[in-house]
Amino acid sequence: MDLTLTPEMARFRDEVRAFLQAHRSEYDAGQPKDVLAWQRLLIDNGYAARTIPKAYGGYGAEPDILKSRIITEEFIRADAPRGIANQGVSMLVPTLLEVGSEEQKKQWIGPTLRGEVIWCQGYSEPGAGSDLASLQTKAIEAGDDFLISGQKIWTSTAHQADMIFCLVRTEPDAPKHEGISYILFPMTTPGIEVRPLTTMTGHAEFNEVFFTDVRVPKANVVGGRGRGWFVANTTLKHERGMLGDPNATEARLNALIELMKTETVGGERIIDNPLFRDRLMQLQARVFAMKFNGMRLLTAAQTGEGAGLAGLVVKLQGCELNHQIAALAIDALGELGILYHDGPHLRARGNWQRNYMFDLGLIIGGGTAQIQKNIISERGLGMPREPSPAKA
């Protein structure tokens, strides 16, 4: 085990620090003052879209996991905004790079990276959540086009999106995993209706999207007709990686420690209450365990060794941990923890309250905790699949 940085990496870290120092005035408390300008600056300097080829609008650096990690750590340390990390950047772009046609890559990757095109993801349906492959939205052939009809749900940012990457059933007679295509189309196409779906946070983080004979060229299919299930799994892999970032969790824990040191009840700091302090320490051990597990994964990726169980548990444990950190913050705040929306007694703009509710959605999304446990037990521990009901 050698956790020291080589001189080259130490130099790189200093470069990142110097960049952030020089541009400190362009952001406040983790928020860029001009989102698009900040994104361009990050791409030009290799802090966003780092390993995406120049030809597609990226920075074009060789993949280097350690450098990526250093960038992440330094940005978190400086509380600097990471640039645009929407579903287009984190899910569509890697998918197009892997399976998109040259024309699709040229057309969509650059504008997506620069924040000029906002995407939403059309996967889940009311009847197809964890059993996503049973989705019913159908695409009927009409010459060079498809006519798409059906309904999607849990579609975040659909109300702001310019485009959608969507799973539709193009081959009704094929087995359920082989009849799906992954297709791109504008949200302005006639026949699309978006209805906001307000969640318990009080915000409309998701939408329902209805399609009625939406005409989309067949050429917009990514990765081949009937291959949509496999294409989508490429993106889900990226989404699950994104949902358990231990650096973000550590930053959140540190914010909780600060909260407990500054907040007082009857003149006593929360941190001086042994019960709350004990809960904090229990979570801190978990955060460290996930952080060092992340370092293991980093090493495994560098050496090309499989990460095995250490990788499979990240989504389950990471999402749960974030929720528990928010839950402790709410308890530590006591009655203040039930305030919400606005008001003079609200702390941290209600972020803890919002996270506490929203994080439950992250535990469910991208594969519920139970689906994750199936994956861990089947792929990680070699346990048998549940027999399908048809055979039972």
Add this chain to the structure above:
Amino acid sequence: MRFALSEDQKMLQASVGKAIADLAPLDRVRRYAEGKETIAADIWAGLSDLGLPGLMIPEAHGGLGLGLLEAAVAAEALGGAVAPTPFLGSAVLAPLALTLGGTPEQQARWLPKLASGEATAGVCIAEAVAGARDGAGVVAKDGRLEGFCLFGLDAQDADLLVVADRDGKLWLAERPAETAVMSSIDETRRLSEVIFAGTPAEPLASNEALTRLRDAAWVVLAAEMLGAGQTMLEKAVAYAKERKQFGRVIGSFQAVKHLCAEMAAELEPARALVWYAAYAFDHAPEEASLMAAHAKAHLSEIGRFVARTSTEVHGGIGMTDLLGLHYWFKRLGQNRQLLGGPEKVREYAARVQGLAA
């Protein structure tokens, strides 16, 4: 940067695992636990061939001169087999005490004998680390020790004792000190009450030695729990793939699969925490105490969870003496309490980072 065991460390892990499987299969462990043999000297002698007793002893004194990370790797394998060995006291804590605070003469007298396995050492630090119970505690007067320690580690039949007095100062004592076995749930590692009556002792000269001993002990106890937990998980998975109910193996039921997945999901990140705590002890002294405390407390918590869950997956047979799963259950139970239970240790974790007075 490389956060992984080295090839040498993996080899050590494999060779200790292989050796202990041969030397201490369950029926051998059982003979010792049932009191049919007072000491398991044959097992320790077998491990001496691998150099295990001298793992942390400097090469100049006949040891391998390795660090706590290697000790943790070995401890994981030993915990995985619930092996009755004096590894913690004799191969980790006493050598550390001697290298940190022993005179050249004391080191020359003891370290080679400990390294070869010819002598063993016990350690009595429970009162100084976790607080005194029932009037326990040792007072030193004119180079002699008076009083008694509880929960002595590997002290039974030891040739040398490392003892912390009521002020946290460390002493080396030879026989005669009277030891009485403290009957506990985990008879695979017997604890001792050690009684001193004017026992001659030599002081160890180091102000920080007790802190280092405690940190090392917490990491090794955590590593043992990791190994014991890993074995309990593996046994549960193997059993669930074999045992049939309702016409299919129980491992195909989601309820059972999810229990196993939860054990794995807790153990895998904990492995990284144990490695880092050991690494910090060797290379990042400013983080060593915090990480040791977190490793001890966290592995205690998930160890209890795994012990209970694995037993549950086994169903009734998991409760029986016949299967012997309980030896791992009990080792996890013992390590949880030794040298401070989780609440006590977490309070310490808060204190070292200025979050508690």
